[in-house]
Amino acid sequence: MRKIYFLFILCVGFTTCTEPYENEITDFEDILVVQGLITNDVGPYSVYLSKTISLNSDSAIYVEDALVTIMDQLGNVEVLTEINPGHYITDPGFITNIGYEYQLSIKTIDDLEYISDPVALNEGPTIDRLYTEYKEEYHFETNEYLKGVSIKANSTSWDNDQENLYFKWDYEETWELEQRWDGKEIEFGDWSQLIDYNGGNSDEVCWSKDYSTDIILDEMANFGSNNINGKEIVYLNELNYKPFYGYSILVKQYIINESIYKFWTFLKENNIENGDVFDNIPYNATSNIECINNKDEKVYGYFDAAYRSEKRLSFISPVHDVAFANINDRCRASNMELATFKQQIFGATPIYAITISLVQDDERIIFTHQKYCVDCLEICSTENKPSYWIF
Numbered sequence: 001m002r003k004i005y006f007l008f009i010l011c012v013g014f015t016t017c018t019e020p021y022e023n024e025i026t027d028f029e030d031i032l033v034v035q036g037l038i039t040n041d042v043g044p045y046s047v048y049l050s051k052t053i054s055l056n057s058d059s060a061i062y063v064e065d066a067l068v069t070i071m072d073q074l075g076n077v078e079v080l081t082e083i084n085p086g087h088y089i090t091d092p093g094f095i096t097n098i099g100y101e102y103q104l105s106i107k108t109i110d111d112l113e114y115i116s117d118p119v120a121l122n123e124g125p126t127i128d129r130l131y132t133e134y135k136e137e138y139h140f141e142t143n144e145y146l147k148g149v150s151i152k153a154n155s156t157s158w159d160n161d162q163e164n165l166y167f168k169w170d171y172e173e174t175w176e177l178e179q180r181w182d183g184k185e186i187e188f189g190d191w192s193q194l195i196d197y198n199g200g201n202s203d204e205v206c207w208s209k210d211y212s213t214d215i216i217l218d219e220m221a222n223f224g225s226n227n228i229n230g231k232e233i234v235y236l237n238e239l240n241y242k243p244f245y246g247y248s249i250l251v252k253q254y255i256i257n258e259s260i261y262k263f264w265t266f267l268k269e270n271n272i273e274n275g276d277v278f279d280n281i282p283y284n285a286t287s288n289i290e291c292i293n294n295k296d297e298k299v300y301g302y303f304d305a306a307y308r309s310e311k312r313l314s315f316i317s318p319v320h321d322v323a324f325a326n327i328n329d330r331c332r333a334s335n336m337e338l339a340t341f342k343q344q345i346f347g348a349t350p351i352y353a354i355t356i357s358l359v360q361d362d363e364r365i366i367f368t369h370q371k372y373c374v375d376c377l378e379i380c381s382t383e384n385k386p387s388y389w390i391f
Helices: 258-269 338-343
Strands: 003-007 021-024 032-039 046-051 067-072 077-079 081-084 087-089 101-107 113-116 127-139 144-155 166-178 184-186 205-211 216-219 231-237 247-256 289-291 299-315 334-337 351-357 364-368
Touching: 032 101, 032 113, 046 067, 101 299, 113 299, 127 231, 127 247, 127 299, 144 247, 166 231, 166 258, 216 231, 216 258, 231 247, 247 258, 258 299, 289 299, 334 338, 338 364
Parallel strands: 032 299
Antiparallel strands: 003 021, 032 046, 046 087, 067 077, 067 101, 081 087, 101 113, 113 289, 127 144, 144 231, 166 205, 166 216, 166 247, 184 351, 247 299, 334 364, 351 364
């Protein structure tokens, strides 16, 4: 038995990234990986199909031209449409029903047939409140306790205290960055570019959206009550720069089926703390999907029906007397005589001029190597203010 590295590609609908997982296995290729999720929200819903790949592979393998269907307990069948390689969606008019059970069926072009266990879309509590709370936590890199803010969630109460409920949370962070300077890139050696220029301080603003990559789970039984109270979703210490100019978090709560809860718990306990667009699934992570015409065919991933709710919280530094870091404090500029600048060898490192002064007997240039300091889109995704932005 030989040791290899492999990647299991899973397009996770809750939200992902990839890391190698080491295990003893003789064959890793052509194993179907499934991610499917339907909720109480308005569709369309997505099912992603891919194949496991070796670590040396430089691209994902998507399962195309499959027949993918979702069937409810009454026998109603929804046929999904492939809109991108390996990405199948329901018709926008497809509506889920609370209390119904659903099954996913897949038939690939090589005539392998897969079916999921029935999963129920059961109603449950929603997110009642998001709030911040002061917290100090030990930081290994600085070897000290840092001040910070814990973002916590409470749920509404649930009358059915005889049934245990299983929860998963994801979140989207949006944060603002005010660009430090205006600047222009200088092509070294082309001195015709060196004309009087004063970019100076900038009024450009950008926003970035980040998605959770950790696995946040819990079950109602752990709280000894009929509601979730004080569940920590994310912790931000004072070194975090996201809240400095403004921060907004959208928390999504899913009430998932027990088999899916066990699936994610296995990943979490095996230190696979990810949950973005592509996940690694260890070979022995239990799936609720099986191949019905070849029992030797392994399947990874899941299909679930989850009751979903969400809530947004926004704040700006400082919070609870915690002053968050300003990423612009890392911006550094050099002030140099132009004659000296022309003699420098910067190699392939880009140069961004902030100020060029051609005053006689005092020709100077102020420049930086840090592109994000003169172009906030270097680390942000848009200059369009989000509709929910309150700052």
